[in-house]
Amino acid sequence: MVGTLVLTRHGQSEWNKLNLFTGWKDPALTELGKQEATKGGQELVKGGYTDFDLAFTSDLSRAQETLKIILGEIKQEGIPTKKDQALNERDYGELTGLNKDDARKKWGEDQVHIWRRSFDVPPPGGESLKLTADRVLPYYEKEIKPAVLSGKKVLVAAHGNSLRAMIMSLENLTGEQIVNTELATGVPIVYKIDESGKVLEKKILDL
Numbered sequence: 185m186v187g188t189l190v191l192t193r194h195g196q197s198e199w200n201k202l203n204l205f206t207g208w209k210d211p212a213l214t215e216l217g218k219q220e221a222t223k224g225g226q227e228l229v230k231g232g233y234t235d236f237d238l239a240f241t242s243d244l245s246r247a248q249e250t251l252k253i254i255l256g257e258i259k260q261e262g263i264p265t266k267k268d269q270a271l272n273e274r275d276y277g278e279l280t281g282l283n284k285d286d287a288r289k290k291w292g293e294d295q296v297h298i299w300r301r302s303f304d305v306p307p308p309g310g311e312s313l314k315l316t317a318d319r320v321l322p323y324y325e326k327e328i329k330p331a332v333l334s335g336k337k338v339l340v341a342a343h344g345n346s347l348r349a350m351i352m353s354l355e356n357l358t359g360e361q362i363v364n365t366e367l368a369t370g371v372p373i374v375y376k377i378d379e380s381g382k383v384l385e386k387k388i389l390d391l
């Protein structure tokens with residue numbers, strides 16, 4: 185049995201466009217974000233990935249909207265979909281709502297980079313990637329992975345850091361290896377996985 189897991193980061197949000205730390209805030213997609221999601225859906229159609237069994241998304245509208253647009257493109261609006269906070273973006277704590285350049289001016293380039301891209305240093309009052317993984321991975325192990333290992337085709341629309349946590353587990357990467365992996369908005373990443381959890385194939389559908 186070979187299962188399929190497709191991971192997609194949401195399209196550009198209003199706060200991505202304004203260069204603000206977003207975390208658990210809930211801005212909508214921009215027009216560009218909607219186009220990115222549409223393009224992601226079209227890439228899935230081109231690749232023949234139009235028969236998913238179920239879908240997962242976070243509790244935040246940018247991911248939900250992205251999923252809805254993709255499902256519309258692949259004509260699968262009706263499939264069972266689970267929404268859960270566990271798949272939310274990392275909580276950016278006190279940085280939430282601040283402009284990323286202003287934050288660099290206030291705390292310095294190096295400190296802001298540590299908060300954004302170290303594995304286990306949380307921003308003040310927020311979550312590190314490690315803390316994010318600590319709540320994403322139990323959900324992934326319980327809800328998503330068993331479906332994939334049983335041969336199902338599963339689509340996930342979520343966030344840069346919640347997806348990083350899953351990729352870390354899928355590809356057996358260390359925290360240090362995953363932190364600098366950038367995920368493009370709206371670009372589907374396709375994994376073929378056997379029943380033991382081994383990744384047989386990985387494809388990034390970015391043209």
Ligand SMILES: O=C(O)[C@H](O)COP(=O)(O)O
Pocket residue numbers: 204205206207273276300344345
């Ligand atoms: O929450 C945010 O601000 C972004 O979506 C992800 O931020 P990052 O690029 O700092 O990880």
